[in-house]
Amino acid sequence: MRYARIPDQAVQRLAMYLRAVLVLQDRGIWHVSSKDLAGQVGVNDWQVRKDFSYFGELGTPGVGYDLRKLQRDIRRILRLDKKRSAILVGVGNLGKAILAYGGFARYGLRIMAAFDNDPQKVGKVVNGIRIQDVSMLKRIASGKVSLAILAIPAASAQEVVDCLVDAGIKGILSFAPCPLKVPKKVRVVGIDIAMHLATMPYYLSSD
């Protein structure tokens, strides 16, 4: 079963396991069982083992998982074992928050450039990064950067995405509240914050 198609959700959970591994290691823990890890993440122990089994034998029967090895293994699987750069397009409130956020580093990710179309903002430096005009997007050294974060309004999103695709970007994390059209080779993950809040009332038991 090891080389069968792997569920997307298993990949998502793998990232959650990595997050948990880092937390446990910070606490000085060296070793976990699938049950411990499951508890930390909020899933079942057999789910953890099954997810891992898609990728190989990561633990030791009767013993559990060595956190150092597990961290290395998950990083390798998720291709986070080398440092990667991303660019940010849109330095509004959300864009600034993303630039200021230090949480990417632990996954080996770094924002190395920021773009905006507002002449007022271009040239300014936010968190050590000089904001460039969006017209400069065309000049991204293809292959050097494969990830982009999109924090712009829906109206201009598709236009910018087309530009990013031309520039050779392979993965886009978009906060624009709209669907985006890209070639099949490009992966888009859309996070529509308002929409996420909007689905909650459905689940509210009463009221």
Next chain:
Amino acid sequence: MRYARIPDQAVQRLAMYLRAVLVLQDRGIWHVSSKDLAGQVGVNDWQVRKDFSYFGELGTPGVGYDLRKLQRDIRRILRLDKKRSAILVGVGNLGKAILAYGGFARYGLRIMAAFDNDPQKVGKVVNGIRIQDVSMLKRIASGKVSLAILAIPAASAQEVVDCLVDAGIKGILSFAPCPLKVPKKVRVVGIDIAMHLATMPYYLSSD
């Protein structure tokens, strides 16, 4: 099949359909087929029809969907047919971005209070909302507000969540990069931005 258990994913897509309906209506369109709507959202036509069929007969055979009726129906299904208030906890960069964002209104949602634990921030007014101390969370009129947005670091997240649960909050949209423990009756949606970016390299075909 109408009253069987409805897939979570169908509910998520329902919100996407609503988003698309609003866009189409803005364009002056009054009427769509499942195929048109599917194209707008990026799914298949039969998926649209199946999703709708979980909730009733929303369209007219041979004709399609009336956008005004469809909007009303989806709003009713998602329980967005009355205005709701949410509170925000954590007025850092991300919290400010959320306060400034105007996209909640179209779903009938409004942020009516903001809280932070930083004395420097308490008392200040951001986007017309005065920031209160987190200790005031206890005084949220239970039942008046059932949704909360959490934009705080992982370290204090669980503590604040416990507080929110005590205050009667039923749904939490969390940007804290950690799992949260809540009673089963409370719904938590966690968005870990860095983790979403971190899962992308896995899917990058080359490099």
Next chain:
DNA sequence: GGGTGTGAAAAACTTCACAGCG
């Protein structure tokens, strides 16, 4: 005994194909 790895069963979700309505 304690704990992993995994085939097989069960459940959930998606896709299909077509009856039937306007």
Next chain:
DNA sequence: CGCTGTGAAGTTTTTCACACCC
């Protein structure tokens, strides 16, 4: 005829139970 609504088939994902290893 065009398009919806939906049972049934097909596929994916989760859950289970247990063989097997330390």
